[in-house]
Amino acid sequence: MEHTGAWILLESLRREGVEILFGYPGGAVIDIYDELPNHPAIRHVLVRHEQGAVHAADGYARASGKVGACLVTSGPGATNTVTGLATAHCDSIPLVVVTGQVPTKLIGNDAFQEVDIVGITRPCTKHNFLVKDVRRLARTIREAFYIARSGRPGPVLVDLPKDVVQAVAEFVWPEEISLRSYNPSYKPHPNQLRKTVELLDNASRPLMLAGGGVVLSNASEPFTELARRLSIPVTATLMGLGAFPATDDLWFGMVGMHGTFAANMGLNSTDVLLCVGGRFDDRVTGKLSAFAPKAKIVHIDIDPTSIRKNVEVQVPLVGDCRLSLEGLLEICAVKCADRDWKAKHAAWVAEMAQWKLEKPLTFHEGKAIKPQQVIRTINELTGGDAIISTEVGQHQMWTAQFYDFLAPRNLLTSGGLGTMGYGFPAAIGAQFAFPDRKVVVIAGDGSLQMNIQELATAVSNRLPIKVVILNNRHLGMVRQWQELFYERRYVSTNMEAQPDFVKLAEAFGAEGYRIEAPDQLRPVLAKALASPATTFVDVRVEREENVYPIVPAGAALDEMLLV
Amino acid sequence: MQRHVISVLVENSPGVLSRVAGLFSGRGFNIHSLNVAPSHEEGVSHMTITTFGDSSIIEQIMKQLHKIVPVLKVVEYEETPAVEREMMFLKVQADGPNRGEILRTVEVFRCKVVDVGHNEMTIEATGNHEKLEAIIALFQRFGIKELARTGSLAMKRSKKQID
Structure with missing residues (x-):
């Protein structure tokens, strides 16, 4: 029996396990x-802006580990997805975004609501497709999901011209999928695993660094097991938070620009650094030539381009x-079963603990009200068990520092x-x-205003999301840089003109509270x-609080400015 | 910075050239020449790219190329012995007194005259990168009016011994 492209698309999405489709309709x-x-x-969840659809699919994917899915129209609908795609691309989040396109015979004619979205999104997707034949549609959707979720995950865009959606074809679902290229x-590689264990066995000051890859590959269990069994201190990148429980004695906090003193000093002193699923971003390494100067580095990553790109x-x-961590555990169990790791690393762990204490x-x-205090209070009230979502800026760093992430x-x-x-x-x-978990957004007053229209989406779906606004009426992080590095020349960082967030929440049908x-x-x-x-909490915090420690951009990790 | 020649086999899907070219521009790698045409296999094209960079940049380029979904194979001809050729057309000023010398130069370099006009000649030359550079340098004094080069083509040499 023949079906329309629209039917084939939706049936294909269902077969790929899509239960929630975030989207926004339009002509195409x-x-x-x-x-x-x-x-x-x-x-289908109707958002209020296509950027919101992609971020929502992204949040769905990060929280659940499944592929997030979106549907938007051509032209501006498609271009509005670009920031969301780039966000997901940077953090390796599996998404499939379906964009409408003008009919194939109009492509290239500057038709109404036409853009070359495949061309535009080439550098910010893992891969993208333009489907020109309805008979290719089911296979393309299958390939899109396969590419999005396999290897190093990422967003995939599928551009669907209107005539392809209207055309009919037999529905042929490829059960098996493999791509030649x-x-x-x-x-x-077993040899590399053996070499790693050898290095760890001979290390006196080993350190483990969790990146986002540990979360993405559901490797937090073997990661934690390896650290505990070998008694190795642990730090993480922003994306790796939660990979290792923040209440563990071996946990020393986030590394990098706003990392803890202990974590950054640890990197400075370690002789063997085991980086798992991180990519040595500049916010993590600081000045490259001074990064982990005494360390032999083991770098586990599914993407070969991440290895030796920076370090x-x-x-x-x-x-x-x-698989790599499980491999390391197996080899350790065989080759190093008799080691007393705890005794071997006791002095080193104590040194790290001393830094943490000092x-x-x-x-x-x-x-x-101090913003850090707000985070600590949320941490206590949620028992570290909530899904915490952040915007970008100071509040994001305070969340990373002061919320105890216990699970990936x-x-x-x-x-x-x-992305604010x-x-x-x-x-x-x-x-x-x-639906039953507590979801808390920790937001800045600046960031929140960038997609505040989604309040209508949250309210109309009766989502009990809590948005806690650390409201300093500043673009705080930029203000901080202007204070510290631009001789207090404050330009365009004062945000005193802002809505009354409580009334605004109420206007949308949400609840609003203010804390002063x-x-x-x-x-x-x-x-x-x-x-x-759905609730907004407008917390009026200290207006000029800074995030410390801070490693100035381009400086070495031990050149931190402290409180 | 050393010159490197890279062969890339790609699935002939739409946009694959811009994926490759976009990788170079987006990541600040430079393309010295790029040649692309269908290979012997249906649906597969062979690209030859010449680029400049130190070994760590070339390593990144190779890995990044490989990461592009429709890329099948990436080979760099530093370690692997390869034959390399490039072809060019060269239109030179050829007034009466110069013609003889131009023709002698054409002969020495085993080039071909493919078109002759009132006061210019078009010469076809094939060779490796260095040879073409030498030919261009020699013809410079006659006055080069136009130049078109294909960019390098490369292919791995066959084994000469039986292992």
Whole structure:
């Protein structure tokens, strides 16, 4: 029996496991929307801006580990997805974004709502497709999901001209999928695993660094097991937070520009660094020539291009993080069964602990509410068990520093691209993935305004998302840089003109609270967290608080400015 | 910075050339020449790219090329012995008194005259990169009016011994 392209698309999405489709209709996709009611397995969520759709799908993917899916129209609908795609691309998040396109015979004619979205998104997707023949549609969707979720995951865009959606064809679903030119390798090389164990066995000051790859490959269990069994101190990148429980004695906090003193000093002193699923971003390494100067480096990554891109390594290990860590555990169990690792690394762990004790993450309490205090209170009230989504800026770094992430996939944050406006729509996606879990957005007043229109999406779907605004009426991070590095020349960072967030929430049909004094913090936050409604909490915090430690851009990790 | 020649086998899907070219421009690698045409296998094209860079840049280029979904194979001809040729057309000023010397030069370099006009000649030359550079240098004094080069083509040499 023959089906329309619209039917084939939706049936293919269902077969790929899509339950939630974030989208926004328009002329080029109206046939797909017309078909949607006939596919009850797929729930469509109408966002208020296409960027919100992609971030929501991204938040859904990060929280659940599944592929996020979006549907938008051609032209501006498609270009509005670009920031979301680039965000997901930087952080290796599996998405499939379907864009409408003008009919094939009009492509290239500057038709109404036509853009070359395949050309535009080539550098910010893992791969993209233009489907010109309805008979290729099912296979293309299959390939898109396969590419998005396999190897180093990433976003894939499928551009669908309107006539292809309207055309009919037999539905042929390829059960098996393989691409001749695309075969990601998962299995680590046994020799490299052996070399790694040898290095670790001979190390006196080993350090483990978790990157986002540990979360993406669900490798947090073997990662934690290896660190504990070998008694190795642990740090993480922003994307790796939650890969190792923050309450463990071997945990020393995040590394890098806003990393802890202990983590950065640890990197400075370690003799063997085991980096798992990180890519040595400049925010992590600081000045490259001074990065981990005494260390032999083992780098586990599924993407060969990540290895030796920024940092020279002694043992490159291309493979899946989970399989690699399991391999290391097996070899350790056989070859080093008799080692007393705890005794061997006791002095080193004690040295790290001393750094942590001497220069802990801290802040000075005062009359005004300190933003760090807000994060600590949220941490206590949620028991570290919430899904925390952040926007980008100071509040993001304070969250990374002061919230105790106990499990992977509990932090949704735009790490690589640093997309303001990410956090709120991402939380919407996460709440759809886990309707019963507590989802809290920690936002800055600047970032939140970038996608605040999604409040309508949250309210109309009765999502109990909590948005806690660390409101300093500044673009705080840029203001901080202007203060520290631009001789206090404050330009365009004052945001005093802003909406009344409480009234704004109420205008959308959400709840709004305002907190202006430290003693209101706990009771009002507790009340807001218990509410079944979409809720904004406008916390008026100290206006000129800075994030410390900070390693100035381009400086070495031990050149931190402390509180 | 050393010159490197890279062969890339790609699936002949739409946009594959811009994926490759976009990789070079987007990551700040430079392309000295790029040649692309169908290979002997249906649906597969062979690209030859010449580029400049130190070994770590070439390593990144190779890995990044390989990461492009429709790329099948990437070979760099530093370690691997290869034959390399490039072809060019060269239109030179050829007034009466110069013609003899131009023809002698054409002969020495085993070039061909493919077109003759009132006061210019078009010469076809084939050779490796260095040879073509030498030919261009020699013809410079006659006055080069136009030049078109294909960019290098390369292919791995066959084994000369039986292992």
